[in-house]
């Protein structure tokens with residue numbers, strides 16, 4: 001008798017779990033179809049209209065520091081990439097090369113705050 005009760009109980013648990021998963025799954029699917037993650041939008045801008053990729057590669061220093069290096073320093077120092085791209089804060093990664101980066105503010109200062117935040121989220125994801 002005890003065994004049967006235990007089996008029924010387990011059966012109930014499993015069916016409850018399934019229901020939960022089904023209910024959880026649905027709204028999540030709708031969400032991913034309509035909203036974009038900031039990192040993904042950031043990547044789109046970084047590799048697209050921002051043309052940041054021409055000077056910044058994920059791992060290696062080219063014209064500019066690698067994205068990983070920038071992310072590391074910004075995380076350590078708690079800096080704001082959004083402020084930097086609006087020319088509201090000083091360079092903290094490689095001030096000696098600041099003049100080269102400055103030419104991009106013509107682009108970044110015209111981007112909406114949401115897109116700058118997306119760029120920051122993308123860079124800090126490294």
Ligand code: HEC
Pocket residue numbers: 046050051052053054055056063064065070081084085090091092093094095096097098099100101104107108119
């Ligand atoms: C013409 C080459 C070039 C392009 C294009 C470029 N960068 Fe840079 N970037 C640099 C150089 C060189 C530095 C190093 C100087 C410095 O640290 O300011 C730099 C530094 C940075 C830093 C670190 C700033 C700091 O605190 O020192 C960030 C953040 C950054 N770039 C973001 C971007 C983003 C976002 C884009 C695209 C909108 C972009 N860069 C496009 C050359 C470039």
